[in-house]
Structures are given as structure tokens and as C-alpha cells.
Amino acid sequence: MHRCAICQTNRAQVIRPKNGQKICKGCFLEVFELEVHTTIVENNIFPNRGERVAIGASGGKDSTVLAATLKALNERYDYGVEFVLLSIDEGIHGYRDDSLETVKRNAVQYGMDLCIVGYDSLYGWTMDKVVEKVGRKGNCTYCGVFRRQALDRGAKRLDISHILTGHNADDIAETVLMNFLRGDLPRLGRCAEIMTASPTSPMRRSKPLKYAYEKEIVLYAHYRELDYFSTECVYSPEAFRGNARSLLKELEKIRPSSVLDIVRSGEQLVHDTIATGKLDYEERNGQDEKRGGLVNGGRNAAPDQTNPESLPETVHEIENKAAHPSNDEPRVQTIGVCGKCGYMSSQPICKACVLVDSLNKTRAPVEVALVRD
Amino acid sequence: MEFEVTMADIAKLPRSSAAAQNLCKRCKLNPSEITMRHEALCRDCFQIYIRTKFTRHMEPYRVKKHSVTTKKLLLATSLGVASTVLLDTLHWHQSLQIERARRSEYEVYVVHIDESAVTGSDNNDAVDECLQKLREKYTHFEFAKVPLEEIYTMGDTAVEDVISTTGGLSLDQTATTASTSTGLIKLRTLLQTLNSRASQMDIINILRTRLIVELAKQKECEAIFFADSMTKMAAMVLAEVTKGRGHALPWLISDGPTPYGPQVIVRPFRDLSKSELTSYTTFTSLWPYSILPQSTALSPAPPPIKAKNQTIDEIMQKFFDDFSNAHLSTNVVKTAGKLEFEADKTRIARLGLCEICGLPMDEDPRLKKLKNIKVEEGSGSSTTTGDADARIYCLEPPEGEEGLKERRCYGCRRSTIGAGKIDWPVNNR
Numbered sequence: 001m002h003r004c005a006i007c008q009t010n011r012a013q014v015i016r017p018k019n020g021q022k023i024c025k026g027c028f029l030e031v032f033e034l035e036v037h038t039t040i041v042e043n044n045i046f047p048n049r050g051e052r053v054a055i056g057a058s059g060g061k062d063s064t065v066l067a068a069t070l071k072a073l074n075e076r077y078d079y080g081v082e083f084v085l086l087s088i089d090e091g092i093h094g095y096r097d098d099s100l101e102t103v104k105r106n107a108v109q110y111g112m113d114l115c116i117v118g119y120d121s122l123y124g125w126t127m128d129k130v131v132e133k134v135g136r137k138g139n140c141t142y143c144g145v146f147r148r149q150a151l152d153r154g155a156k157r158l159d160i161s162h163i164l165t166g167h168n169a170d171d172i173a174e175t176v177l178m179n180f181l182r183g184d185l186p187r188l189g190r191c192a193e194i195m196t197a198s199p200t201s202p203m204r205r206s207k208p209l210k211y212a213y214e215k216e217i218v219l220y221a222h223y224r225e226l227d228y229f230s231t232e233c234v235y236s237p238e239a240f241r242g243n244a245r246s247l248l249k250e251l252e253k254i255r256p257s258s259v260l261d262i263v264r265s266g267e268q269l270v271h272d273t274i275a276t277g278k279l280d281y282e283e284r285n286g287q288d289e290k291r292g293g294l295v296n297g298g299r300n301a302a303p304d305q306t307n308p309e310s311l312p313e314t315v316h317e318i319e320n321k322a323a324h325p326s327n328d329e330p331r332v333q334t335i336g337v338c339g340k341c342g343y344m345s346s347q348p349i350c351k352a353c354v355l356v357d358s359l360n361k362t363r364a365p366v367e368v369a370l371v372r373d
Numbered sequence: 374m375e376f377e378v379t380m381a382d383i384a385k386l387p388r389s390s391a392a393a394q395n396l397c398k399r400c401k402l403n404p405s406e407i408t409m410r411h412e413a414l415c416r417d418c419f420q421i422y423i424r425t426k427f428t429r430h431m432e433p434y435r436v437k438k439h440s441v442t443t444k445k446l447l448l449a450t451s452l453g454v455a456s457t458v459l460l461d462t463l464h465w466h467q468s469l470q471i472e473r474a475r476r477s478e479y480e481v482y483v484v485h486i487d488e489s490a491v492t493g494s495d496n497n498d499a500v501d502e503c504l505q506k507l508r509e510k511y512t513h514f515e516f517a518k519v520p521l522e523e524i525y526t527m528g529d530t531a532v533e534d535v536i537s538t539t540g541g542l543s544l545d546q547t548a549t550t551a552s553t554s555t556g557l558i559k560l561r562t563l564l565q566t567l568n569s570r571a572s573q574m575d576i577i578n579i580l581r582t583r584l585i586v587e588l589a590k591q592k593e594c595e596a597i598f599f600a601d602s603m604t605k606m607a608a609m610v611l612a613e614v615t616k617g618r619g620h621a622l623p624w625l626i627s628d629g630p631t632p633y634g635p636q637v638i639v640r641p642f643r644d645l646s647k648s649e650l651t652s653y654t655t656f657t658s659l660w661p662y663s664i665l666p667q668s669t670a671l672s673p674a675p676p677p678i679k680a681k682n683q684t685i686d687e688i689m690q691k692f693f694d695d696f697s698n699a700h701l702s703t704n705v706v707k708t709a710g711k712l713e714f715e716a717d718k719t720r721i722a723r724l725g726l727c728e729i730c731g732l733p734m735d736e737d738p739r740l741k742k743l744k745n746i747k748v749e750e751g752s753g754s755s756t757t758t759g760d761a762d763a764r765i766y767c768l769e770p771p772e773g774e775e776g777l778k779e780r781r782c783y784g785c786r787r788s789t790i791g792a793g794k795i796d797w798p799v800n801n802r
Contacts, residue, residue, distance in 0.1 A: 018766075
């Protein structure tokens with residue numbers, strides 16, 4: 001019998017992919033949480049006590065584990081923050097409707113508020129309808145663009161300026177490889193950052209599970225008997241990511257630390273490709289958030305909004321004024337406002353509106369290549 | 374029935390248009406034999422194309438009016454396809470200089486690093502045979518075979534007696550002196566302490582590069598030529614990223630000066646794909662001069678017998694050899710080439726070089742952040758103890774080696790993890 005390498009008493013049940021250490025269940029759970037805690041402290045993810053923070057929750061393993069660990073850590077180490085679950089309803093029958101049930105249960109289990117934002121109410125299109133129109137090829141583009149904005153809008157509605165997502169180490173390593181393969185230099189520079197504030201999004205986004213292996217997340221969910229939903233999206237997976245994914249799996253087989261090593265490499269590219277001016281921008285962006293947030297409804301309104309019917313038909317028109325940047329300070333990067341919906345955009349019309357327009361036309365939508373940024 | 378077209382009518386159609394399609398798009402004289410980047414070329418025009426790409430990197434080595442000394446170039450050869458093509462094009466380039474200017478601007482030392490003692494390959498006879506053929510074909514060049522373990526003895530002999538070592542270089546196997554065999558023992562001991570074949574091959578790669586650089590220093594060569602194709606370089610980029618050496622990418626793949634010394638690195642085939650070099654080999658009948666038989670080089674690699682024993686470099690090479698991924702190598706190499714590390718000068722001064730790979734050290738991401746962001750009071754890492762960076766990456770140094778982080782870069786710490794103290798043969802300059 002192998003004894004646990006940490007406590008030396010219990011039977012070892014887990015081999016950690018990061019370093020091959022054989023440890024027991026109890027020590028595994030402890031080490032896993034401690035690593036997330038270290039990540040949070042080292043990166044100063046929760047700088048302000050009393051802040052409300054949204055957890056992007058899909059009901060899948062990553063976001064469920066994220067919510068569970070953060071709840072535990074917040075109680076243990078007293079970050080002094082309040083978590084809210086924010087879910088996006090893409091309108092995919094047989095996938096999202098079921099996973100949203102899981103999120104609703106999670107909200108009860110963890111005692112967190114839940115807000116669900118639907119593509120239907122935001123854009124007038126569900127993914128099912130989009131796929132009906134554009135086919136299975138390229139529908140991920142729509143979903144990705146829509147989700148990004150939907151998360152921001154959802155958080156804004158909750159008067160929250162910080163979203164946590166469940167991206168794990170495998171996701172980030174895949175993205176690093178993918179951006180190399182695609183030749184996407186700007187994204188390569190930022191995809192491994194733990195905290196991002198994109199010019200086209202007023203939100204701060206953090207990935208506290210950035211250093212957690214997918215395998216360990218599954219194991220953690222299993223040992224803590226977490227309630228999560230494990231079905232893949234019914235529509236075609238991203239083919240290109242699949243390529244990077246299978247490459248990563250092969251690398252992991254021969255050197256399990258490869259996943260972390262790629263994340264590390266990615267981090268080293270980050271700071272060197274991005275000019276120092278960016279930090280300036282982030283700070284200014286933070287000011288915008290606060291002012292923008294206040295315009296956008298109070299906290300008490302949040303629970304009502306879980307009901308999609310209480311949402312306006314299209315937020316695009318309603319939020320026209322709210323999303324306007326309220327100061328005219330010069331920016332490092334010129335970010336305009338979408339002429340249609342008022343959402344932050346580097347183009348005259350934001351990507352989501354371009355896509356919605358193309359869907360609303362009776363003709364087949366323009367080539368997907370047009371919407372790549 | 375006048376609209377009906379029969380096979381006989383088709384046969385009667387003038388064939389000129391069809392024939393024109395088969396002609397080379399450039400010279401329009403010869404039949405095309407290869408389609409390269411959407412252009413059908415004959416073998417002559419294809420050869421010109423390859424040589425043009427090559428010559429672009431030879432600007433510093435053109436015949437200059439007032440040059441006094443002959444430049445010395447070191448060409449590293451694995452005796453593979455690309456190496457053979459590089460030899461051939463360099464030979465062509467030099468012959469052209471001699472023909473036109475009656476002298477050449479440079480002379481070439483060709484070095485093959487013999488790793489058979491540690492990799493267990495048994496193609497020694499084939500290597501010698503191939504080298505002999507090359508010597509006979511390219512009489513202007515000087516050839517040498519240097520065993521990898523020589524790296525352990527080079528430092529000593531370089532101090533004591535430079536001339537005897539340089540003399541020994543071309544003597545290949547007969548120079549198995551007592552010092553070489555202790556070198557081999559040291560090398561084997563080093564490799565045995567490493568935990569996987571992937572790590573062993575990584576360290577062997579580093580040692581090979583460092584030995585080549587040391588040889589170039591000894592031979593007073595000003596440039597080192599590598600035959601890396603774009604395909605190979607793409608694999609290299611992703612392999613180094615996978616090993617955690619993202620921080621050193623610009624040093625690893627760019628041509629020009631290195632942290633190792635005054636020698637510059639030149640990769641004249643960085644714009645050419647592996648398949649292009651393979652076609653060149655076929656068109657110029659160079660296959661007998663490569664250690665790889667034509668049949669193995671052209672057929673897809675067989676699936677590995679033991680998948681777990683592959684190396685990271687092998688996986689990456691296989692990935693880009695795959696026809697469906699081959700086109701991605703351009704993206705990878707170009708993107709990696711655009712990464713600029715502005716602070717590198719100060720970085721070397723501040724952090725120094727890694728004692729293993731000799732490249733600039735990486736920086737603890739936490740320290741980096743501290744430099745950029747003012748950390749608010751009270752939010753410091755008081756709740757965590759020890760080296761949080763190492764803990765997150767599970768790279769805590771072995772006992773008694775706490776200062777390792779300051780001396781070895783992340784990638785080298787990963788490849789030598791668990792090896793404890795190691796006897797490393799090369800020092801940084």
C-alpha cells in the first residue's frame with residue numbers, strides 16, 4: 001500500500017498530474033483548495049472587501065468546482081466578497097435547458113443569487129434558431145461573440161464589474177497553442193493572463209482555476225460529490241481547438257507537467273508583448289465601470305431578472321445611454337460605442353450587432369470571416 | 374442533334390490549352406513537375422526558387438572588394454535531408470563565387486555531432502559512409518565528426534592546448550582518448566539522473582547546440598549555419614513552449630547573435646518547408662548523400678511503438694509532418710518571430726543566464742507583477758508561506774538546492790527535476 005506523500009498516514013488514492021505525487025483524498029482536496037487560494041492571493045484577485053463578484057456558471061464541472069471552492073475559501077480565509085452566479089442561456093435545447101437546472105440547484109446549494117441572461121431576450125435569437133439559419137459550421141462564432149457581451153450585460157445588470165470564469169489550465173494551454181497555430185499575436189499576448197480587461201469590455205475577468213488541471217477538477221468534483229452537468233454542447237465543437245486539444249493530450253501523456261509548462265510559457269509572452277500603456281488603460285476603464293454601473297439599476301432588482309420575461313425585448317435599445325462612457329478623458333486606445341446598441345466597440349457597429357443584422361436579413365448571412373477581429 | 378457532344382468531338386479539340394497548363398509557370402518552356410505555393414514549376418525553376426530563398430540569407434557572405442580575411446562558417450549537419458540540401462546549396466553558392474570572383478568570401482567547416490553513444494542508435498557505419506561520400510563530393514569543405522561527450526573535455530583542453538583539440542576534431546573516431554571516455558561516463562551519468570526520455574533528449578539537444586557553439590569558438594568561425602526548415606522551426610517553437618521556455622523564444626529561433634558568444638546563427642532555410650527541401654533532394658538526386666533513405670523520408674512515419682517514450686520534439690515534428698497541419702507552420706514561425714522582448718538587455722544584466730541552456734533567465738511572474746503594479750498594503754502574501762510560484766507550478770527545488778531558481782530557467786528546472794546536483798560541462802561566457 002502506498003501511503004500518502006503528504007500526511008504519511010492514509011492510503012494514497014490520487015496521482016497528481018502536476019508532479020506525480022501520490023496522495024490521499026483528504027490531502028488532495030486540501031492541496032487543490034490551497035492552490036486556488038494561493039492563486040487568488042498571489043494575483044490579488046479580490047482587492048476590495050465587500051465587493052460583489054459574478055461567477056460565470058454553466059453548470060459544467062469547471063464552473064461548479066469554481067463556485068464550490070470559492071465558497072469554501074471565502075468562508076475559510078475571509079476574502080469578504082459576495083458571489084453571485086451568472087448564467088447565460090444560449091437557447092440550446094437538450095443542452096443548456098438541462099444544465100441551467102443544475103445551476104439553479106447549485107444556487108440553492110451554495111446560497112448564491114442567480115441571474116440568467118438569455119440570448120433570446122438580448123438578441124432575439126436562440127442558438128437553436130441561429131443554427132437553423134447558418135448551419136452547424138461556424139455557429140460557434142455567433143455563440144462566442146454573443147456570450148461575451150451577454151456576460152457583460154448580465155454583470156452590469158447586477159451592478160457587478162468583476163466576472164470569474166472557470167477556465168482551467170488545460171483550456172489556457174490549448175489557447176496558447178491555438179493562437180500560435182493561428183498566428184494570432186495580440187491574443188497570444190493576453191490569453192494566459194489571469195486577469196483581463198479588454199478594451200471592448202468594461203468588465204474585469206479573472207480565472208482563479210488557471211493553474212488547475214482539468215483532471216484534478218473532475219476529481220475534486222467527484223470527491224466532493226458536486227452536482228454538475230457533463231454533456232458536451234450538441235452543436236459541432238470547435239474543430240480548430242480540437243486540433244490543439246488532441247496535441248495537448250498527447251503531450252500530457254509523455255510529460256504531465258506540459259499543461260502547466262505551456263501556461264508558464266504563455267505568461268512569459270504576456271508581459272513582453274504588451275506595452276506598459278495598457279495598465280494605464282485598465283485603471284481608467286475601472287472608473288468607467290463604476291459610473292456605468294450606477295446608471296444600470298440597483299442590486300435589489302437582481303433576483304427578478306432571473307425571470308426572462310421581466311427582461312426588456314432587446315437590451316440593445318434600452319441601454320443606449322447607459323453604456324456610453326461618461327468621461328471624455330483621452331484613451332490609450334480609442335474605443336468607440338456601437339452605433340446601434342451603445343455597447344463598447346472598437347468598430348462603428350459592435351460585432352454582436354453585425355451578427356444579429358446578418359441573421360435578421362432574409363438572405364444567408366455574410367461570411368463568418370468578416371466578423372473575426 | 375447539333376448540341377450533342379461526343380467523345381470523338383472532345384478528342385478533336387485542340388490540345389494546346391491543356392498542354393499549356395502543364396508547362397512551368399515561370400519559364401514556360403519545360404513541363405511542370407511540382408506545384409509549389411499554387412504555382413506549377415519545372416525542376417529548374419524550382420531549384421532557382423530554393424536557391425533564391427537561400428541566397429537572401431547570404432548577404433553578409435557576398436564577395437566584397439576589400440575583405441582581407443576569409444570568413445569561417447561552421448555548418449552543423451545531422452546528415453538528414455535538410456542538412457544535405459544546405460550543403461549542396463552552400464557548395465553551389467561558394468562555387469559561384471569562385472567562378473565569378475576567383476575566390477570565395479568564406480570557408481566551410483562541416484560538423485556532425487555523433488550522439489550514438491548515448492542515443493543507442495547503431496548507424497555508425499552509415500554515418501561514416503555518408504560523411505565519406507560528402508567529403509568526396511564537396512571537396513572544398515572540411516568535415517568532422519565530433520562525439521557529443523567531447524563537450525566534457527572541451528573546456529579543459531581548450532585552456533591547456535587548443536591546437537591538439539582542433540587537430541583531433543577531424544580525426545573523428547580514432548581520437549577516443551582517455552579523457553573522452555571519462556566524458557562519456559559523465560554524460561551517461563547525467564542522462565541517467567533525468568526522469569524521462571523527453572528530458573534526456575531535451576538536455577541532449579541543449580548539449581548539442583552548446584557543443585556546436587564551442588566548436589565554432591575553437592575554429593574561430595563567425596557564423597553557425599543550421600539547416601532548420603520552417604516546418605522544423607515550427608515544431609521547435611511549440612516544443613520549447615511546451616517545455617516552458619516561452620521566455621527564451623526570441624533567442625531560440627531568431628538568426629543573429631546569441632548569448633553564447635560572438636558567433637551568429639544563420640538558418641537559411643527558415644522560409645522553406647520540409648516538403649520543399651525533400652523535393653529538392655529528389656530533383657537534384659541528393660538522396661545517396663543523406664543518411665535517411667528516400668523511402669523512409671517520403672512515407673509517413675510509422676506509429677510509435679511506445680507512445681509514452683516519445684519526446685516533446687518528436688510529437689511536435691509529427692504534428693507538423695501531418696499533411697493537414699503542415700500549412701500551420703508558417704503561422705507559428707511568423708508569430709514567434711514577432712515576439713519581441715524589449716527588456717532583454719536589462720533582463721540579462723538583472724537575471725543572468727541559465728546555467729544549463731545558457732539563454733536568458735525567466736522571471737518569477739510574481740516579481741514581474743510587483744514591478745508593474747503597486748501592491749496595496751495588507752494584501753500581500755502574508756497568508757502563504759514559501760515560494761508560492763514554485764508551489765503553483767509544482768517545481769519546488771530539491772532539498773539543499775534552494776537557490777536553483779536563480780540559476781536555472783523554468784524549462785531547464787523542469788527537465789532536470791529530481792536530478793539533484795548535476796555535473797554540467799559548459800559554462801556561460
